[in-house]
Amino acid sequence: xxxxxxxxxxxxxxxxxxxxxxxxxxxxxxxxxxxxxxxxxxxxxxxxxxxxxxxxxxxxxxxxxxxxxxxxxxxxxxxxxxxxxxxxxxxxxxxxxxxxxxxxxxxxxxxxxxxxxxxxxxxxxxxxxxxxxxxxxxxxxxxxxxxxxxxxxxxxxxxxxxxxxxxxxxxxxxxxxxxxxxxxxxxxxxxxxxxxxxxxxxxxxxxxxxxxxxxxxxxxxxxxxxxxxxxxxxxxxxxxxxxxxxxxxxxxxxxxxxxxxxxxxxxxxxxxxxxxxxxxxxxxxxxxxxxxxxxxxxxxxxxxxxx
Amino acid sequence: xxxxxxxxxxxxxxxxxxxxxxxxxxxxxxxxxxxxxxxxxxxxxxxxxxxxxxxxxxxxxxxxxxxxxxxxxxxxxxxxxxxxxxxxxxxxxxxxxxxxxxxxxxxxxxxxxxxxxxxxxxxxxxxxxxxxxxxxxxxxxxxxxxxxxxxxxxxxxxxxxxxxxxxxxxxxxxxxxxxxxxxxxxxxxxxxxxxxxxxxxxxxxxxxxxxxxxxxxxxxxxxxxxxxxxxxxxxxxxxxxxxxxxxxxxxxxxxxxxxxxxxxxxxxxxxxxxxxxxxxxxxxxxxxxxxxxxxxxxxxxxxxxxxx
Numbered sequence: 001x002x003x004x005x006x007x008x009x010x011x012x013x014x015x016x017x018x019x020x021x022x023x024x025x026x027x028x029x030x031x032x033x034x035x036x037x038x039x040x041x042x043x044x045x046x047x048x049x050x051x052x053x054x055x056x057x058x059x060x061x062x063x064x065x066x067x068x069x070x071x072x073x074x075x076x077x078x079x080x081x082x083x084x085x086x087x088x089x090x091x092x093x094x095x096x097x098x099x100x101x102x103x104x105x106x107x108x109x110x111x112x113x114x115x116x117x118x119x120x121x122x123x124x125x126x127x128x129x130x131x132x133x134x135x136x137x138x139x140x141x142x143x144x145x146x147x148x149x150x151x152x153x154x155x156x157x158x159x160x161x162x163x164x165x166x167x168x169x170x171x172x173x174x175x176x177x178x179x180x181x182x183x184x185x186x187x188x189x190x191x192x193x194x195x196x197x198x199x200x201x202x203x204x205x206x207x208x209x210x211x212x213x214x215x216x217x218x219x220x221x222x223x224x225x226x227x228x229x230x231x232x233x234x235x236x237x238x239x240x241x242x243x244x245x246x247x248x249x250x251x252x253x254x255x256x257x258x259x260x261x262x263x264x265x266x267x268x269x270x271x272x273x274x275x276x277x278x279x280x281x282x283x284x285x286x287x288x289x290x291x292x293x294x295x296x297x298x299x300x301x302x303x304x305x306x307x
Numbered sequence: 308x309x310x311x312x313x314x315x316x317x318x319x320x321x322x323x324x325x326x327x328x329x330x331x332x333x334x335x336x337x338x339x340x341x342x343x344x345x346x347x348x349x350x351x352x353x354x355x356x357x358x359x360x361x362x363x364x365x366x367x368x369x370x371x372x373x374x375x376x377x378x379x380x381x382x383x384x385x386x387x388x389x390x391x392x393x394x395x396x397x398x399x400x401x402x403x404x405x406x407x408x409x410x411x412x413x414x415x416x417x418x419x420x421x422x423x424x425x426x427x428x429x430x431x432x433x434x435x436x437x438x439x440x441x442x443x444x445x446x447x448x449x450x451x452x453x454x455x456x457x458x459x460x461x462x463x464x465x466x467x468x469x470x471x472x473x474x475x476x477x478x479x480x481x482x483x484x485x486x487x488x489x490x491x492x493x494x495x496x497x498x499x500x501x502x503x504x505x506x507x508x509x510x511x512x513x514x515x516x517x518x519x520x521x522x523x524x525x526x527x528x529x530x531x532x533x534x535x536x537x538x539x540x541x542x543x544x545x546x547x548x549x550x551x552x553x554x555x556x557x558x559x560x561x562x563x564x565x566x567x568x569x570x571x572x573x574x575x576x577x578x579x580x581x582x583x584x585x586x587x588x589x590x591x592x593x594x595x596x597x598x599x600x601x602x603x604x605x606x607x608x609x610x611x612x613x614x615x
Binding site for chain 2: 016249
């Protein structure tokens with residue numbers, strides 16, 4: 001166990017270094033003036049350019065630049081916008097909103113996804129099973145922002161069930177965006193659960209339990225579900241990281257003032273440094289949750305850690 | 308090849324425990340021949356294929372569908388008209404015929420989807436085949452390299468790359484998608500190459516002194532491509548959706564390009580008064596993605612020897 005975790009932790013280090021280097025290289029090492037690229041079409045005074053060059057250490061050799069950049073990241077320096085406001089300020093202000101949205105999405109994803117998957121997995125080829133198959137295929141093919149607009153138009157505007165935008169109605173205003181954000185993962189969770197449950201129900205240990213006269217409920221909940229939940233739980237865990245990325249689209253559609261909306265606004269205002277700063281943080285989150293999930297997987301499934 | 312011949316061939320391969328696998332190894336003709344037989348019977352496949360065919364036609368000769376209307380022929384006084392007999396999908400903010408605009412949008416979506424998938428296949432197959440065939444240090448090195456890219460989600464990576472790209476065209480958007488989208492293809496190719504490398508006919512080719520290049524390209528790759536082609540079919544849809552998402556966020560294509568994502572971006576401000584500005588391009592986009600997913604799913608089922 002300890003060996004597995006150590007190995008997994010060690011494997012994360014090159015990924016972290018590599019990912020930060022990749023982002024750094026894209027921004028500061030591609031041909032062309034990075035300051036110009038980050039500013040977009042915005043005109044910059046020579047004094048501002050000089051100040052930014054100093055701030056990003058652009059006059060240092062390439063590797064020195066990178067080391068200083070990572071050093072800055074480690075101290076929470078994610079760059080700053082053109083008005084000089086640190087990106088970290090924006091992050092600490094916006095993060096709680098995104099965390100709330102992600103929690104709502106995870107709850108939807110787990111509840112609806114697992115319930116639909118279990119029901120269809122227990123009754124393969126039933127009407128409900130086919131319904132789940134068709135609806136998950138449709139959910140996967142509709143891009144998230146399209147789904148957002150449709151939900152916003154039908155449920156928010158036409159039926160007036162939910163607020164159209166913003167977070168003024170407390171947790172209630174997170175429901176519709178959370179559902180939209182969760183939709184894609186919900187479809188995957190349902191499919192994953194369906195396969196796992198139907199495979200488990202066909203397994204030898206279930207036949208043994210049946211032969212011994214164990215009740216149906218007990219078979220499903222104690223024997224089949226426990227085993228089939230392992231991949232599902234780890235998928236949901238790994239998904240926390242991807243939901244942060246999906247939040248860019250959902251928060252833009254529903255005007256939720258979280259990290260994703262901050263990226264959207266920064267794109268519109270051509271604040272390149274803000275985009276890069278927040279994306280870097282999201283990438284770190286993503287890598288972190290993947291690490292947590294792998295360790296969790298080993299804890300849940302003895303077959304992994306004794307390999 | 309008839310089923311008898313296949314059976315004989317399968318039995319004639321000692322050491323292969325799984326008959327299905329043996330069949331795969333016998334030759335391309337039987338694998339793809341069988342797959343085609345199954346595909347022909349799949350309603351989902353035909354549904355996806357017909358839609359794709361229409362979309363390809365739409366991309367190549369949009370004039371055929373656009374009722375002779377030029378998408379850039381606009382009358383400002385006709386701004387945001389509702390759908391009517393004259394303007395089937397209404398008009399947009401500039402008073403351009405929206406139907407013609409949505410039709411012309413197919414070209415960019417399909418071009419980017421196909422370009423990105425071709426790029427992903429080239430990079431993925433190359434790196435995956437090298438890592439899988441040579442193994443050892445090279446494999447570890449390439450696997451770590453892939454892990455790094457896997458640490459950055461497609462949308463986030465493309466977002467950063469396009470943020471610092473001053474001129475965003477069809478090619479640069481496709482390249483950004485390739486840069487952060489090739490990893491799954493690499494892993495698929497790598498694992499099938501590792502499996503196939505062990506088989507007797509590859510050992511035979513090695514014993515006969517065939518060159519590494521010849522073994523990889525003539526013997527291993529044709530048999531290793533099935534899983535990655537299934538993935539690639541679905542990925543066309545994924546990349547089309549990703550382009551639309553990036554354009555919607557304002558970081559993909561720029562005006563005056565005609566793209567569904569851009570149309571949705573421009574239409575979103577009028578969603579309560581002119582929902583058609585969002586719904587029509589969104590509908591076309593979703594059906595396109597659906598078509599590729601259905602074809603990919605059908606292809607996967609057809610190539611799966613466990614399903615007869």
